[in-house]
Amino acid sequence: MPGIDDLIPSATQIRKEAALKEAAKADEYARLAAAAEAEKHALIERLSKPSGKTEDEKIKLASTIIQRAVRNGLTEVQVYRFPNTLCTDKGRAINQMEAGWENTLTGIPKEIFQLWSDYLKPRGYRIAYQIIDFPGGVPGDIGVTISWGD
Numbered sequence: 678m679p680g681i682d683d684l685i686p687s688a689t690q691i692r693k694e695a696a697l698k699e700a701a702k703a704d705e706y707a708r709l710a711a712a713a714e715a716e717k718h719a720l721i722e723r724l725s726k727p728s729g730k731t732e733d734e735k736i737k738l739a740s741t742i743i744q745r746a747v748r749n750g751l752t753e754v755q756v757y758r759f760p761n762t763l764c765t766d767k768g769r770a771i772n773q774m775e776a777g778w779e780n781t782l783t784g785i786p787k788e789i790f791q792l793w794s795d796y797l798k799p800r801g802y803r804i805a806y807q808i809i810d811f812p813g814g815v816p817g818d819i820g821v822t823i824s825w826g827d
Contacts, residue, residue: 717760726784727784727785727788728784728785728788730788735788735792736792736796739756739792739796739797739823742754742756742823743802743823743825752824752825752826752827753822753823753824753825753826754822754823754824755820755821755822756789756821756822756823757785757786757789757820757821758809758818758819758820758821759785759786759818759819759821760817760818760819761808761816761817761818761819763782763783763784763785763786763819764781764782764783764786764819765781765783766781767816768781768808768816768819769781769816771806771807771808771819772807772808772816778806779806782806786806786819786821789804789821790804790806793823797823801825802823802824802825803823803824803825804821804822804823804824805821805822805824806819806820806821807819807820807822808820
């Protein structure tokens with residue numbers, strides 16, 4: 678017959694087992710957080726570079742997005758959302774609506790602005806870049822909206 682020590686472990690032993698389980702959970706959380714951070718870093722790296730699309734591909738994509746919005750009765754459409762780290766000042770100039778804010782853009786957000794400037798602006802379209810969330814009270818992601826209504 679098993680002894681009492683086999684049936685009821687000591688409180689010290691139970692605390693030790695609980696601490697080991699908590700440590701394993703913390704290790705798993707840290708591993709997942711590191712993987713998510715690496716994935717986010719890779720995404721930002723990719724978005725900070727040119728898209729590789731030709732001018733024709735960009736124009737066709739813009740046309741598709743705008744036409745879909747028009748069919749749905751909209752007069753504006755958010756065409757892109759990106760992390761503020763893709764701005765050289767983390768979105769400060771956009772948030773403050775400073776003149777020359779567009780000079781802080783990099784990568785794909787800069788390409789979108791250039792496409793608008795070259796092809797859409799002359800046709801009466803407007804563009805707006807604005808901070809669309811404030812996690813923890815600080816500027817977060819930036820949304821790009823193209824509009825054509827009054």
